[in-house]
Amino acid sequence: MSTLQSGLLPALVRYYERLERDPGQNVAGFGFSIEKVSFCVVLELDGSLSSFADIRDRGEKGKATPRRILVPDGGGRSGIGLKPFFCWDNTGYALGRDNKGKPERAAQMFEAFRELHRSFLHELQDDEGFVALCRFLETWEPAGAESLDDWDEAAGLNVAFRLRNRDSYVHDSEAVRSCWSAHLARQMGGESGPRGISLVSGEEDELARLHPQIGGVSGANTTGAAIVSFNLNAFESYGKSQSYNAPVGERDAFRYSTALNRLLADQARKVRIGDATVVFWSDSAEGGEAEAVFRDIFGDDQGMGNEAEHAATVSRLKVFLDAARQGRLADALRDPDAPFYVLGLSPNQSRLNVRYWLVGTVRRFAERLSEHVGRLDVIGARPDDPPLSIRRLLWETAREPKAIAPQLAGEVARAVLGGLPYPQALFQAVIRRVRADSVLNHRRAAILKAYLIRNENEEVSVALNKDHPDQAYHLGRLFAALEKVQEESADSKLNSTVKDRFFGSAAATPAAIFPRLLRLHQHHLNKMSSDGLRITREKLVGEISGRLDRFPSHLPLEKQGLFYLGYYHQRQDFFTKRPDTNPEANNG
Amino acid sequence: MRMSIRLKVWGDFACFTRPEMKVERVSYDILTPSAARGILEAIYWKPEIRWRVTRIQVLNPVRFTSLRRNEVGAKIPAGTAAAAMKGGRGRLGMYVEEDRQQRAATILRDVAYVIEANFDIVGGDDNAGKHLDQFNRRARGGRCFHRPYLGCREFPADFALLEDGEPVPPVHEEWAGERDLGYVLNDIDFRDGMTPHFFRAVLRDGLVSVPPLGDREVRR
Numbered sequence: 001m002s003t004l005q006s007g008l009l010p011a012l013v014r015y016y017e018r019l020e021r022d023p024g025q026n027v028a029g030f031g032f033s034i035e036k037v038s039f040c041v042v043l044e045l046d047g048s049l050s051s052f053a054d055i056r057d058r059g060e061k062g063k064a065t066p067r068r069i070l071v072p073d074g075g076g077r078s079g080i081g082l083k084p085f086f087c088w089d090n091t092g093y094a095l096g097r098d099n100k101g102k103p104e105r106a107a108q109m110f111e112a113f114r115e116l117h118r119s120f121l122h123e124l125q126d127d128e129g130f131v132a133l134c135r136f137l138e139t140w141e142p143a144g145a146e147s148l149d150d151w152d153e154a155a156g157l158n159v160a161f162r163l164r165n166r167d168s169y170v171h172d173s174e175a176v177r178s179c180w181s182a183h184l185a186r187q188m189g190g191e192s193g194p195r196g197i198s199l200v201s202g203e204e205d206e207l208a209r210l211h212p213q214i215g216g217v218s219g220a221n222t223t224g225a226a227i228v229s230f231n232l233n234a235f236e237s238y239g240k241s242q243s244y245n246a247p248v249g250e251r252d253a254f255r256y257s258t259a260l261n262r263l264l265a266d267q268a269r270k271v272r273i274g275d276a277t278v279v280f281w282s283d284s285a286e287g288g289e290a291e292a293v294f295r296d297i298f299g300d301d302q303g304m305g306n307e308a309e310h311a312a313t314v315s316r317l318k319v320f321l322d323a324a325r326q327g328r329l330a331d332a333l334r335d336p337d338a339p340f341y342v343l344g345l346s347p348n349q350s351r352l353n354v355r356y357w358l359v360g361t362v363r364r365f366a367e368r369l370s371e372h373v374g375r376l377d378v379i380g381a382r383p384d385d386p387p388l389s390i391r392r393l394l395w396e397t398a399r400e401p402k403a404i405a406p407q408l409a410g411e412v413a414r415a416v417l418g419g420l421p422y423p424q425a426l427f428q429a430v431i432r433r434v435r436a437d438s439v440l441n442h443r444r445a446a447i448l449k450a451y452l453i454r455n456e457n458e459e460v461s462v463a464l465n466k467d468h469p470d471q472a473y474h475l476g477r478l479f480a481a482l483e484k485v486q487e488e489s490a491d492s493k494l495n496s497t498v499k500d501r502f503f504g505s506a507a508a509t510p511a512a513i514f515p516r517l518l519r520l521h522q523h524h525l526n527k528m529s530s531d532g533l534r535i536t537r538e539k540l541v542g543e544i545s546g547r548l549d550r551f552p553s554h555l556p557l558e559k560q561g562l563f564y565l566g567y568y569h570q571r572q573d574f575f576t577k578r579p580d581t582n583p584e585a586n587n588g
Numbered sequence: 589m590r591m592s593i594r595l596k597v598w599g600d601f602a603c604f605t606r607p608e609m610k611v612e613r614v615s616y617d618i619l620t621p622s623a624a625r626g627i628l629e630a631i632y633w634k635p636e637i638r639w640r641v642t643r644i645q646v647l648n649p650v651r652f653t654s655l656r657r658n659e660v661g662a663k664i665p666a667g668t669a670a671a672a673m674k675g676g677r678g679r680l681g682m683y684v685e686e687d688r689q690q691r692a693a694t695i696l697r698d699v700a701y702v703i704e705a706n707f708d709i710v711g712g713d714d715n716a717g718k719h720l721d722q723f724n725r726r727a728r729g730g731r732c733f734h735r736p737y738l739g740c741r742e743f744p745a746d747f748a749l750l751e752d753g754e755p756v757p758p759v760h761e762e763w764a765g766e767r768d769l770g771y772v773l774n775d776i777d778f779r780d781g782m783t784p785h786f787f788r789a790v791l792r793d794g795l796v797s798v799p800p801l802g803d804r805e806v807r808r
Contacts, residue, residue: 006617007770009608199608199786202771228608232661232689235611238782246607247784346692348656353612353692355654410654420651 008227008357009200009248009256011341015281016259026070027262030254031184032177033073036066037088038157039150041095042164045128047135050164052148064153071160072171072180084113086120086180087133087171088160096142099155103142110142123179129163129170136161198249200256205249209242212257216264217277220347227260227345227352228253263343271295273390274409276344276355282362284338290362293320293369294342296389320366336363342417344410356414368419375450378565379463379572380442388446390416396444397429399436405429427451431560435504445568448561456558463576464569466543472559474547475510476566479503481544482521484574485537489527507563511553591706591716592642593723594750596757597627598700601653602738602745603693607773607784613693615739617650618789621798622775623739624703627747630736632723636712639705640801646794647700649762654694661689699738702756724749763794775801 005011019027028034042050056064074085084093092098096110114137117130124130145151161170170176196207213224230242237245243253263269263279269291270279280294340362344355358365376388390413398404411423430447434440452458458470468474483499498517506513521541528534555563597619604616604623621641628639664682672678709716726732727749736745750756772789776782789796 005770006768007606008614010770196783197786199771199773199784202786202788227612230611233663234659234661234689236663237610238776240782246610248608348612348690348692351612354609354614354694355692356652356694357614407654414652418651 005339006359007200008343008354009252011283011339011359012256012259013200013252014283015263016255018283019259019262028070028073028258030251031073031181032070033258034068035071035074035088036158037069037071037160038064038066039091039154039159040169041136041159041161043129043132043136043161044164045132047132047139049136049140049144052150052154053162054150054154055160066157069160069169070172071169072177082109082112084109084116086116087130087169087176088158089113090158091145091155094159094161095140095145097145097155107142110140113137120179120183124175127173127175129161129166129173130176132163133161133170194244196244196247198252199247200252201249203249205251207244207247208250208253209244211243211248211253212261214257214260214264214345214352216261216270217345217347217352218272219275219277220352221350225347225350225352227354229351231350268292268295273344273413274346274394274404275406276346276410276413278342278344278413280340280342282335282338282340284335290338290340290366293366323366336366337361340365344413346406346410355410356417358414358417365417368417371419372416372450375453376446377462378442378446378449379569379576380445388443392443393426393447396433396441396447397426398433421455422451424455427455427561428557431557431564434564435507438500438503440564440568440571445565448565452558452561452565456561458558458562460562460565461569464573468566470559470562471548471552472555472562473566474544475514475551475555476507476563476568477570478514478541478544478548479506479517479563480567480570480574481537481541482517482524484571485521485528485541486524488533488537489524489529491529507555507560509554510563511551514551591720593628593705593720593727594754594756595628595631595703595705595727595747596647596700596750597624597703597736597738597745597747598647599738599743599745601695601697601743602699602740603695603743604739612691613695615652615694615696616772617696617769618646618772618791618796619644619699619701619703619738620773621787622773624701624705625775627703627736627738627745628705628723630734631732631747632719632726633733634712634719636709637707637719638710639707641703641705641798643704643798644796645702645704645756645759646763646791646796647702647757647759648698649760651697652694653697654692656690656692658684659689659691660684660687662687695743696738700757702750759794763791765793767791769796774798777801 005014016027019025020029026034038054038056040053040055042053044050054064055067057067058064071088072086074083074089077083088094090098092100092106093109093113096106096113097103098106100106117134117137120130121134145155148154162168163170171180193209194207195204197203198205198207211226211228213226214220215222215224217225228243228246228248230236230245235245236242248256260279263281264277266279269281270277271294272278280291282290338361340360342356342358342365344357345352346355347353373388376393390409394404394409394412395401397408405425408423408425408429412426414420415422426447430444434444449460452460459468461468464477465473479499479502483497486498487494498520502513502517506517525534525538528537602615602619603613604618604620605613606616621644624641624644625639628641633639660682662682664680668678669680672680707716707719709719727747730747732747736747737743738745767790769789769791771786774785774787776784785801787799
């Protein structure tokens with residue numbers, strides 16, 4: 001078993017190292033990065049242009065997506081200075097023409113691009129690809145770009161270079177790569193920024209002044225944002241500037257940001273919860289199945305449109321959670337003790353904020369998830385209902401999805417993953433919604449139940465419990481019975497029922513409402529058409545009333561939750577026994 | 589006579605900010621030695637002594653919560669302040685409404701620790717017992733120069749002296765076994781360009797030993 005890394009950056013660096021060891025992962029080494037490249041300039045050996053090839057992948061609908069290829073790292077650009085990349089760049093730099101409508105600027109960019117490559121020529125004079133590239137740059141006329149095939153589409157996009165009849169790009173050659181690495185090493189040695197102890201590895205290294213940007217966090221800058229950044233001077237301490245406030249070695253900064261960018265680019269490991277983008281990963285290759293389950297529970301109902309996929313999701317979850325509940329995880333998972341990490345990031349200005357960072361083993365997280373799912377289990381779910389993902393639960397807290405408190409989403413996820421009590425705000429929000437719209441559906445009942453069990457230590461069963469010790473529960477049952485009688489007395493032809501009018505207030509202030517409801521109840525009873533039914537109902541109301549000593553004038557919030565659950569259970573009970581009556585009302 | 593002290597500290601919230609995540613603050617999992625030193629200095633400090641935290645016992649499980657606060661984005665430039673002092677006039681004001689920065693923080697809640705520390709005499713007469721007595725007397729009576737805090741000023745710490753022979757309060761079962769927290773800030777070396785020093789925090793049943801600053805373990 002590998003040890004847990006409690007720090008975020010060290011865990012990411014370890015993940016990078018794992019990727020690096022895995023030849024199938026195609027991970028960028030130090031000084032290289034994976035970039036989106038759309039076109040390729042194909043050259044003859046003498047540097048003349050052979051063709052201009054579109055290398056984008058075409059999706060099913062013909063939508064072109066740039067290819068992600070490994071290139072010498074340009075390190076990003078900012079400001080207006082000229083900074084060409086090595087052996088690849090956008091058409092402005094690489095060909096001297098782009099779609100920005102500033103030919104003079106493009107000409108300068110091309111000039112800078114040419115100079116950069118020329119400066120490497122004496123080192124790389126034996127590499128025929130690079131020599132051809134230089135010859136091409138010497139003779140290329142930017143105006144010629146406009147007559148290239150697909151120029152309208154290509155303008156401004158990234159291009160790379162390749163020799164005709166070769167599979168690999170110019171920058172893929174061993175000589176070019178090692179020359180680039182040597183160049184970087186020289187550059188770092190030359191500038192010689194401060195050296196120090198990297199707080200990630202504890203080893204001495206050149207310290208990073210700026211950290212690479214992290215992309216793929218929803219809501220953040222599209223060019224990326226940084227976790228480690230000091231973009232205003234109020235954030236700096238002890239007279240240190242920029243990231244010297246947090247000494248991280250250049251190599252560690254590169255490793256962690258590469259690993260994190262990779263995780264964030266992987267749709268299978270990323271979900272959105274509230275305003276946070278959450279990624280999860282495992283240190284072991286066998287952790288993949290756990291990652292899939294996490295996606296299902298936290299995820300965005302990906303399989304909704306696709307029945308087969310949806311069914312697969314449900315069955316995968318079921319197998320997994322059953323195994324966790326019965327302590328058989330070791331059989332269901334190949335490596336239950338593998339470390340498992342959950343990172344929630346949310347943007348704030350141009351920075352990233354670590355919303356939560358949870359470290360554990362696959363087994364521990366699985367057990368917490370299964371406990372959570374067990375607590376949510378309440379009667380009334382239909383067999384084809386999707387699993388209660390966190391997102392679905394949160395929908396019940398607000399009138400519309402965008403009104404969900406972002407903070408709340410994060411706290412719920414933290415509670416579930418950390419095995420902690422649920423946030424009180426979740427419970428309050430659901431009670432408030434029930435009071436506002438008088439809807440008590442399966443999901444709301446599930447939230448109330450889970451909260452009461454975890455936070456209040458109340459005992460709440462999956463279905464009706466006639467011997468529940470708490471009066472609030474029976475008050476809810478009584479309300480359900482009274483409502484039922486009203487419905488039956490009017491043959492379900494009511495515009496509004498007692499529930500529409502009194503549900504919330506009956507839960508909050510029973511003494512003010514119930515005497516009135518009982519008076520109404522007498523009228524309803526008299527109107528009932530069937531004697532048999534009337535007697536059944538009178539018995540039920542009698543049975544419930546027998547468990548109540550009095551109507552309390554006020555119920556505290558957690559008791560209101562019990563009230564609603566009592567109501568929900570009793571109501572479900574009516575339908576369980578008589579499935580032919582109005583199944584629509586199941587959710588009501 | 590034992591020359592070390594043991595102090596229990598606890599509080600509702602704490603933020604021992606990680607340097608790498610200090611803008612959008614994220615706390616370390618445990619009390620850092622420099623924060624512990626700050627607490628001791630709040631209770632008793634004299635120019636003649638220098639506190640040295642030797643061990644930290646973590647009592648409560650690690651729980652996080654998050655919050656956002658409004659802060660400012662700029663410092664008043666030192667040059668302006670110096671010019672104002674010299675010239676006797678000038679504007680030093682800063683308007684928070686114009687320079688607001690909302691910052692998020694992921695902080696600890698319900699923390700409790702036992703700090704074990706001793707001190708070096710760096711000046712004056714070499715009467716360690718005097719300083720020890722003063723610290724113990726002050727800590728016992730709950731006296732302090734300023735209110736000690738848990739990492740950030742806004743998270744006050746309660747404290748109580750653990751007397752000789754008094755057992756360490758129970759440690760939460762979550763801490764059973766060994767836990768490696770990676771590199772944690774030990775302290776800042778103010779005499780050497782304010783260089784931060786880190787140490788490998790390995791907890792055994794929640795107890796971490798802090799190497800002295802300048803120790804091989806700190807710098808590696």
